[in-house]
Amino acid sequence: MAQVYCDIVPQANGWVFVSDGIQSAAYPSYRLAVEAAKAHTERQTGKRRTFIFRQQDLKGGMLEIGAMSQAFEQRGTSAGVGGRK
Numbered sequence: 078m079a080q081v082y083c084d085i086v087p088q089a090n091g092w093v094f095v096s097d098g099i100q101s102a103a104y105p106s107y108r109l110a111v112e113a114a115k116a117h118t119e120r121q122t123g124k125r126r127t128f129i130f131r132q133q134d135l136k137g138g139m140l141e142i143g144a145m146s147q148a149f150e151q152r153g154t155s156a157g158v159g160g161r162k
Contacts, residue, residue: 083114085132
């Protein structure tokens with residue numbers, strides 16, 4: 078099974094994801110970009126690939142965010158939208 082990176086990176090007008098060398102439209106928040114990237118990868122599941130989510134660190138390197146994005150989802154689910162119940 079091929080591994081494909083899906084990078085979440087900041088842009089001047091928001092956040093984008095890059096997968097297979099193709100950049101998405103800009104999203105106003107990191108969370109929306111991650112959700113769009115996950116939806117994109119779910120549509121690609123029939124191609125026998127494993128997606129690895131990464132984000133850009135302050136020095137320009139890429140860090141895997143698989144566990145971090147799952148924790149982010151759990152916080153978002155329990156706190157509701159915008160951190161309010």
